[in-house]
Amino acid sequence: MATRSAERVITGDEAVRAALRRKAGRNIPELIIRWILLACSLISILTTVGIVGVLVFESAAFFSEVPLGDFLLDTQWTPLFADKRFGIWPLVVGTLMTSTIAIAVALPLGLLSAIYLSEYASPRLRSTIKPILEVLAGIPTVVYGFFALLFVTPLLERVIPNLATFNAISPGIVMGIMILPMVASLSEDALHAVPVGLRYGAFALGGTKFEVSTRIVVPAALSGIAASFILAISRAVGETMIVAIAAGQRPVLTFDPREPIQTMTAYIVQVSLGDVPAGSLAYRTIFAVAMLLFLMTLVLNIASYFIVRRFREVYE
Amino acid sequence: MTSQNIVQFDGPTILKAENVAVYYGDKQVLRDVMLSVPTHKITALIGPSGSGKSTLLRCFNRMNDLIRGARVEGQVTYHDQDLYDPEVDPVEVRRRIGMVFQKPNPFPKSIYENITWGARINGYRGTMDELVERSLRRAALWDEVKDRLHENALSLSGGQQQRLCIARAIAIEPEVILMDEPASALDPIATLKIEELMHELKENYTILIVTHNMQQAARVSDYTAMMMLTEDRNSATVIEFGKTQAIFTHPRDRRTEDYITGRIG
Amino acid sequence: MSLRDAAFESMLQRRQLRGMIFEAIAFLAILIGLLTLALLFYDIITSGVERLSWDFLTSFPSRRASRAGILSALAGSVFLVSLMSIFAFPIGIGAAIYLEEYAPRGWLTDLIQVNIANLAGVPSIIYGLLGLGIFARLAEPITGGRTLLAGALTMALLVMPVVIIAAREAIRSVPSEIRLAALGLGATRWQMIRGHVLPYALPGILTGTILAISRALGETAPLITLGALTYVPFVPDGLRSQFTVLPIQIFNWVTRPQEAFHTNAAAAIIVLLAILLSMNALAIYLRYRFEKRLMK
Numbered sequence: 114m115a116t117r118s119a120e121r122v123i124t125g126d127e128a129v130r131a132a133l134r135r136k137a138g139r140n141i142p143e144l145i146i147r148w149i150l151l152a153c154s155l156i157s158i159l160t161t162v163g164i165v166g167v168l169v170f171e172s173a174a175f176f177s178e179v180p181l182g183d184f185l186l187d188t189q190w191t192p193l194f195a196d197k198r199f200g201i202w203p204l205v206v207g208t209l210m211t212s213t214i215a216i217a218v219a220l221p222l223g224l225l226s227a228i229y230l231s232e233y234a235s236p237r238l239r240s241t242i243k244p245i246l247e248v249l250a251g252i253p254t255v256v257y258g259f260f261a262l263l264f265v266t267p268l269l270e271r272v273i274p275n276l277a278t279f280n281a282i283s284p285g286i287v288m289g290i291m292i293l294p295m296v297a298s299l300s301e302d303a304l305h306a307v308p309v310g311l312r313y314g315a316f317a318l319g320g321t322k323f324e325v326s327t328r329i330v331v332p333a334a335l336s337g338i339a340a341s342f343i344l345a346i347s348r349a350v351g352e353t354m355i356v357a358i359a360a361g362q363r364p365v366l367t368f369d370p371r372e373p374i375q376t377m378t379a380y381i382v383q384v385s386l387g388d389v390p391a392g393s394l395a396y397r398t399i400f401a402v403a404m405l406l407f408l409m410t411l412v413l414n415i416a417s418y419f420i421v422r423r424f425r426e427v428y429e
Numbered sequence: 430m431t432s433q434n435i436v437q438f439d440g441p442t443i444l445k446a447e448n449v450a451v452y453y454g455d456k457q458v459l460r461d462v463m464l465s466v467p468t469h470k471i472t473a474l475i476g477p478s479g480s481g482k483s484t485l486l487r488c489f490n491r492m493n494d495l496i497r498g499a500r501v502e503g504q505v506t507y508h509d510q511d512l513y514d515p516e517v518d519p520v521e522v523r524r525r526i527g528m529v530f531q532k533p534n535p536f537p538k539s540i541y542e543n544i545t546w547g548a549r550i551n552g553y554r555g556t557m558d559e560l561v562e563r564s565l566r567r568a569a570l571w572d573e574v575k576d577r578l579h580e581n582a583l584s585l586s587g588g589q590q591q592r593l594c595i596a597r598a599i600a601i602e603p604e605v606i607l608m609d610e611p612a613s614a615l616d617p618i619a620t621l622k623i624e625e626l627m628h629e630l631k632e633n634y635t636i637l638i639v640t641h642n643m644q645q646a647a648r649v650s651d652y653t654a655m656m657m658l659t660e661d662r663n664s665a666t667v668i669e670f671g672k673t674q675a676i677f678t679h680p681r682d683r684r685t686e687d688y689i690t691g692r693i694g
Numbered sequence: 695m696s697l698r699d700a701a702f703e704s705m706l707q708r709r710q711l712r713g714m715i716f717e718a719i720a721f722l723a724i725l726i727g728l729l730t731l732a733l734l735f736y737d738i739i740t741s742g743v744e745r746l747s748w749d750f751l752t753s754f755p756s757r758r759a760s761r762a763g764i765l766s767a768l769a770g771s772v773f774l775v776s777l778m779s780i781f782a783f784p785i786g787i788g789a790a791i792y793l794e795e796y797a798p799r800g801w802l803t804d805l806i807q808v809n810i811a812n813l814a815g816v817p818s819i820i821y822g823l824l825g826l827g828i829f830a831r832l833a834e835p836i837t838g839g840r841t842l843l844a845g846a847l848t849m850a851l852l853v854m855p856v857v858i859i860a861a862r863e864a865i866r867s868v869p870s871e872i873r874l875a876a877l878g879l880g881a882t883r884w885q886m887i888r889g890h891v892l893p894y895a896l897p898g899i900l901t902g903t904i905l906a907i908s909r910a911l912g913e914t915a916p917l918i919t920l921g922a923l924t925y926v927p928f929v930p931d932g933l934r935s936q937f938t939v940l941p942i943q944i945f946n947w948v949t950r951p952q953e954a955f956h957t958n959a960a961a962a963i964i965v966l967l968a969i970l971l972s973m974n975a976l977a978i979y980l981r982y983r984f985e986k987r988l989m990k
Contacts, residue, residue: 142884146884147796150789150792153784153788153791153792154788154789154797155806156789157789157806157810158806161813163828163851164824167823167824167826167828168820168823171827222723222727223723225720225723226724233720233721242728244974245728245731246727248731248971248974249727249731251908251974252734253966254912255912255914256734256944256967258948259738259959260737262948263737263956264734290727321709322713322717323709323713323716324709326716348815350817351815351819351820353817354915354945357915357945358948378817378819381819381823381919382819382915385822385919385921399823400823406819406820407820410816411812411816415808415811
């Protein structure tokens with residue numbers, strides 16, 4: 114880089130013009146980097162393709178032997194016994210039962226926590242409680258399973274008569290505690306995004322804090338809160354270890370939460386732990402069950418994604 | 430349009446805009462811009478806010494490329510090379526046509542690294558210590574910072590930060606420096622220092638400066654281009670160009686006169 | 695007039711009272727969460743602390759509860775997570791850089807974004823089936839079946855959305871003036887990213903990687919489906935070695951009927967939680983430093 118001199122002829126300097134067009138030689142590394150980074154983000158697409166591919170491939174093999182009608186209409190699930198029946202309902206009902214209990218715990222507690230944190234708590238209290246809730250969210254599910262089976266169930270046995278050692282209530286409640294931080298944190302984000310002016314407006318009309326929070330702020334944040342609820346349901350439906358440990362392994366169609374049941378996820382765990390040979394029909398059942406599970410969570414996840422995206426646009 | 434008020438400059442020019450129009454998405458913000466930037470002079474772009482001064486400035490080093498949906502039409506030339514020719518690498522353009530921004534934006538690194546980074550990525554092979562000293566001296570900052578070269582640049586005052594940004598720009602030896610209201614975030618004393626600095630820099634560089642401050646334009650620039658929204662108020666253009674003295678004493682366009690005398694603000 | 699004021703007063707008192715009751719209930723809701731956390735820690739520590747000892751950390755599993763330890767599980771967890779990091783972090787951060795700094799607006803970018811959001815919510819057990827189908831069976835000639843390598847690859851895909859989402863947020867927080875300054879000096883996009891965006895975003899990205907590691911350390915279900923053996927009396931000796939991890943060891947002990955094994959499980963949980971909490975503390979510290987820097 115020579116020091117520039119004032120005498121240099123500048124107009125129409127062919128060397129400068131050539132240098133400006135030196136693009137090709139210099140940009141090849143840039144292009145390569147760009148392609149590598151694009152490839153990195155395409156891995157996520159490949160992951161989805163892989164998941165769908167594996168599930169479809171093995172479920173197709175399953176449904177070539179078991180009619181879809183049996184799978185969807187039969188009420189008995191005994192693929193590991195001599196008299197094989199492939200009705201998915203016992204597993205679906207088991208899953209819905211534990212999830213419903215979990216949601217009954219997580220949604221009210223989560224939303225109330227979010228309102229408290231966003232509208233009532235002092236900044237200091239908030240910055241103390243939020244990390245603790247994060248710890249709660251970061252505890253491995255196997256630990257929650259231990260807690261459900263060896264602490265909560267014995268506790269509940271004293272209150273609820275005829276509670277079996279394995280049942281739907283205890284893992285349901287513990288699962289609710291597990292997803293509570295997620296509901297609280299996502300709902301709080303939504304409440305936080307409500308413009309302050311809206312609150313001032315309501316206060317200026319003489320509203321009390323309670324009225325402003327519940328009648329103005331919560332309705333304004335409703336779509337964000339709804340998205341957090343949907344994600345919570347999706348988490349509960351797909352949760353595995355708590356139910357595998359504490360809910361039992363009895364795929365029987367029952368609506369009594371005191372009895373042992375089996376969820377879809379727990380069934381997959383049970384088969385995976387056993388010695389079922391790859392390629393056998395019993396082996397393929399887990400892919401058919403997983404396919405249904407995947408579809409259920411997919412619908413929930415996508416719904417929540419678009420709700421969140423829409424509500425972001427409203428405030429931006 | 431009002432092209433009769435655009436006095437063609439007869440000396441060497443380095444940058445030229447011909448019939449330039451800029452769109453942000455569907456909205457046209459600039460139209461029919463004609464401007465020649467004289468070599469080794471200071472040219473000021475003045476005009477009310479919203480008259481597209483910064484947009485026009487960014488056309489000259491292709492910074493508009495970075496704004497999503499921005500589109501430039503017409504011809505912008507540098508040494509008679511069309512800057513928007515598909516063969517032209519915007520990176521190369523920006524190396525030769527440096528820029529100083531409205532808000533001082535030093536890198537959150539040491540003063541020393543702020544100077545050397547640009548030189549390093551552009552393949553500078555000399556001694557870095559020398560380069561740092563030379564650039565800081567030219568930017569009239571050396572005496573203030575020579576003992577703290579390895580401190581974080583963010584610890585400098587606003588005016589010092591802006592001079593550091595100028596030093597950083599001249600360290601890579603550009604021919605032209607574009608300045609986008611470089612003193613608008615600074616106090617009067619810091620502003621004065623920047624203005625003095627510009628006088629010294631024009632010996633070696635061509636400077637194109639956007640300013641909303643007419644006194645500043647009158648003080649520092651040799652040539653002035655007046656920008657204004659067109660009649661329909663949808664887009665803006667250059668309505669008058671000439672020697673600064675002429676523009677400020679005998680404006681040809683009625684609107685320029687109104688603006689300079691404070692009737693449009 | 696004064697009569698109406700009195701009516702309003704008594705109404706207002708009722709409204710205020712309702713507000714106070716609500717505040718108390720909302721606070722109670724938070725308390726329930728915190729209390730459960732406290733109970734959980736109390737229960738696990740009282741059930742497991744007696745079993746914690748150097749021997750417990752350095753022994754292999756055994757059929758006799760009193761002689762069993764967690765050495766192979768601990769080693770397996772460390773190996774698995776390290777190997778996973780090698781795959782997940784460069785790719786995840788690369789994807790985040792692409793999406794924040796390069797991706798044009800369009801259907802492909804939209805698709806990638808929806809897809810990542812969905813992947814973040816896919817139940818972990820389904821990743822296990824993906825690993826089983828692809829890494830353990832289809833790629834068996836490379837991975838050697840249900841091995842450490844297959845487990846690490848599965849786990850890498852599982853945590854990838856966490857890494858991408860956190861890294862994107864960190865990159866997005868880099869002020870755009872810094873980018874403009876670099877480009878204005880004639881930097882190429884990658885020079886700008888390497889020189890300024892990544893260094894600035896690094897603490898945030900690190901926080902995300904720590905979160906990803908703690909997520910992986912606690913995952914059980916996908917490795918069960920993948921078939922990570924529960925009885926592994928050795929430390930993994932290579933990529934194609936069989937392995938177990940702490941959560942699987944815990945699961946194994948919890949599901950035994952004998953109480954002595956439950957004690958072992960609680961002791962192993964203490965170890966696992968201690969690791970996770972220290973990582974959590976590290977993440978909070980990093981975030982704090984990051985936020986302090988942004989204040990400037």
